[in-house]
Amino acid sequence: MRTTLKITATAAVTAALALGLSACGTSSDPGAGSTASADTSKPLVVAASPTPHADILNFVKKNLAEKAGLKLEVKEFTDYVLPNTATQSGEVGANFFQHKPYLDDFNKKKGTDIVPVVNVELEPLGLYSKKIEKLADLKAGQTVAIPNDTTNEGRALKLLADNGVITLKDGVGTDANLSSIKDAKGLTFKELEAATLPRALNDVDAAVINGNYAIEAKLKPAQDALALEKADGNPYANFLAVKRGNEKDPRVVKLAQLLNSDEVKKYIDDTYDGSVIPSFGAAK
Structure with a gap:
């Protein structure tokens, strides 16, 4: 067979x-x-x-x-x-x-x-943190780092929106950028080159990290991510x-x-x- x-x-x-x-x-x-x-x-x-x-x-x-x-x-x-x-x-x-x-x-x-x-x-793209243990702990006044390239920034913001961390304007989808945020819920965003995001975890409250860079940094997306993209579709x-x-x-x-x-x-x-x-x- x-x-x-x-x-x-x-x-x-x-x-x-x-x-x-x-x-x-x-x-x-x-x-x-x-x-x-x-x-x-x-x-x-x-x-x-x-x-x-x-x-x-x-x-x-x-x-x-x-x-x-x-x-x-x-x-x-x-x-x-x-x-x-x-x-x-x-x-x-x-x-x-x-x-x-x-x-x-x-x-x-x-x-x-x-x-x-x-x-x-x-x-799968994921949200990681060394300072909080669950998504609900992410509060107003904290800083989240995201990739600064066009496609992965939109992808990161969609992940956050899909998990209720922020609200995006209607219809933006994965084309989102910082100006597409309708309600940041008091969060501050820091745009960084994707490869540097794992190192930034010590300096920010959370970061959205591409899967390959997460793995290189010894993170386990399936276990360590506070929020993780779905594979379907x-x-x-x-x-x-x-x-x-x-x-x-x-x-x-x-x-x-x-x-x-x-x-x-x-x-x-x-x-x-x-x-x-x-x-x-x-x-x-």
Whole structure:
């Protein structure tokens, strides 16, 4: 049964990728055909934030890549900008660290042309504190730190609104910013770069932290978060991404299949205990 399921899942991913690549790689697209000029005999270098993205890629490299005929190198970055600029410039062949709302905003602001290939996992955003033990203890006059990038700030404010910490103006959703707050309930907000938020926990009363940075800081989202995003219907799955035109690179297609394999699902489930959740399928 396991063998049958594995083959079926791989076939489904391959079919989904083929459909997505047909839509993305027409001859009229900018960059279409750039795969042909890539040396596919060389290792595929993938930019990734350390946890869980580089961890997952290194699992693939050590356990799955050689058997699949894939040469893979993992290059770690600790911010949310350089992986995309390195992918755009060709310094790396792909990246794995971001979700679609962030990429859409990045492409628009930076003029880059990066596209998603396949979804891999979801890291629920959470509210953490070293000074209070439950959400009800968060009171007027206290300070909450939130990510300062556009998409994650909106995501953080929605999390707070969904849990009754603040009230947002009608209709703003995940596009919220500080001016979208209808009632802050006496709280003060401090906007910080996402990677610095775990360190800020000593200086603020609470902070909304991205799942990967929470895990790196030895926080356990499923246990330690005062409030945590729900996985159902969540649009923030993290995916493998490439510069447009490189979607058909056979190394990219092979890596996409491996990242959606039964082995990777088991690795994520066993390693992260609900703090990272498999979220497979063709990215759109």
